[in-house]
Amino acid sequence: MADLSILAQALDRGDREKTVELTKEALDGGANPQDIIAQGLQAGMAAVGEKFSSGEYFLPDMLMAARSMKAALEVLQPALEQTGIPTIGRVVIGTVEGDMHDIGKNVVATFLSGNGFEVFDLGLNVPVQKFIDEVKEKKPDILGMSALLTTTMPVMGKVIKSLEEEGLRSSLKVIVGGAPVTQDYANYIGADGYAHDGGRAVPVCKQLLGK
Numbered sequence: 001m002a003d004l005s006i007l008a009q010a011l012d013r014g015d016r017e018k019t020v021e022l023t024k025e026a027l028d029g030g031a032n033p034q035d036i037i038a039q040g041l042q043a044g045m046a047a048v049g050e051k052f053s054s055g056e057y058f059l060p061d062m063l064m065a066a067r068s069m070k071a072a073l074e075v076l077q078p079a080l081e082q083t084g085i086p087t088i089g090r091v092v093i094g095t096v097e098g099d100m101h102d103i104g105k106n107v108v109a110t111f112l113s114g115n116g117f118e119v120f121d122l123g124l125n126v127p128v129q130k131f132i133d134e135v136k137e138k139k140p141d142i143l144g145m146s147a148l149l150t151t152t153m154p155v156m157g158k159v160i161k162s163l164e165e166e167g168l169r170s171s172l173k174v175i176v177g178g179a180p181v182t183q184d185y186a187n188y189i190g191a192d193g194y195a196h197d198g199g200r201a202v203p204v205c206k207q208l209l210g211k
């Protein structure tokens with residue numbers, strides 16, 4: 001079994017080539033893609049975040065780690081996307097306005113589409129009005145919002161308020177997530193669901209739709 005802590009270290013160093021190589025090795029060696037993400041890639045990212053907080057790392061270090069993670073996720077994507085599963089429900093998802101973090105949101109979107117959801121990914125830095133417009137147009141069963149900054153978390157509440165004002169709130173379920181988001185915060189802003197990570201987003205979304 002692959003030692004995923006070595007993968008975490010390669011990502012922490014921002015070594016894209018090694019991160020991709022070790023991800024391929026782990027996958028070929030039979031490791032579960034979800035474990036590769038959680039114990040390898042996400043663990044490496046957590047170390048990067050801590051070093052950024054302590055002043056050991058700077059913005060370029062975070063960017064190098066982000067690029068390494070994106071490249072590794074591309075390797076994992078086919079394994080995460082099973083085929084032939086009937087559509088369970090339609091999801092519109094995005095990272096809220098002011099927030100340029102999209103890696104976690106991409107992981108959640110990949111997990112959902114790999115588990116039978118039809119996913120419309122609006123990308124990052126999505127304005128409140130864009131969420132509303134897309135809900136009107138795509139008529140999703142679920143709206144998913146991601147926020148990685150304490151300063152952008154409140155935007156998720158603003159979107160929920162706008163949905164209410166537009167008379168759209170009762171027609172869909174809302175799930176929120178992102179590193180600083182908690183179940184308590186989700187309850188506070190009136191979301192229907194919260195997931196700590198991409199793997200858990202799948203059962204939460206299924207449960208929200210009674211599946």
Ligand code: B1M
Binds near residue numbers: 100104
């Ligand atoms: Co930034 N950043 N960053 N950053 N960055 C954090 C978030 C930070 C915690 C680092 C730190 O200080 N320790 C900190 C936030 C502090 C705070 O608000 N409390 C921070 C900061 C301060 C900043 C800047 C302000 C830095 C600066 O400019 N001085 C700046 C802000 C830019 C902006 O958004 N306006 C900034 C910029 C960046 C980069 C652009 C360099 C890069 C992002 C690149 C990208 O995403 N394309 C970056 C990175 C990489 C990070 C860290 C290191 C890693 C984030 C990540 O990708 N994690 C991060 C530290 C950390 O989180 N430990 C940090 C891996 C990812 C798989 O996990 O995103 O948590 P995560 O997603 C998980 C779960 O959260 C959950 O499932 C995902 C998959 O399992 N989840 C959901 C996420 N969304 C969900 C939605 C759901 C359900 C679950 O339902 C819809």
